[in-house]
Amino acid sequence: MNPEKVVFGFFIVLSLTLNFGFFVGEIDDPVHHNVYELFAVHIVNIIATLLKFGDRSQLGAVLLS
Template identity: 70%
Template sequence: MRTEKVVFAFFIVLALTLNFGFFLGDFSNVHHHNVYELFAAIVVNLIATVLKFGDRTHLGSVFLATSLVAVLQLIVAALIWGIHSATAGAEMDADTFSTIVSLSGGALLANIISVVLLVAETVNLRR
């Protein structure tokens, strides 16, 4: 067993599960989505992105691209949440929050692609 592959796979799968946990729930209900879970999803996705920088293969480039997409969408979602909280000061409206959750859904799709690629790469490995 190679430790670096275990760590790599761990962070890819953790990024997917944290993002899924934030995404799951009613789009317009703020109480179904935790800001700390979004923060954790961003941090773990950033760690997964850093781990993908060393791979010089074509598949590694696709891994990096999917990770960059996920990080970008999650950061934009957090920025929208932060800007709205700072300027509006009141309860989050359903339109703004559905945008935040939709961006998280796009990041979730990118994370799913990463996990599918990880599984495909693992299946193709020959001993």
């Protein structure tokens, strides 16, 4: 298996779970949304987006669009 695809898949799954974890909770209560989790979401999303640019598969193209 290609290690590049494993790293790409790891960051995609991590990005999806962090986004969902930050989103869950009451929308009008800021106590339910952690600032550090938002910072982690931004960093992981930037890394995942940069990895998407280097990926030449159908999945990378779909996720980037």
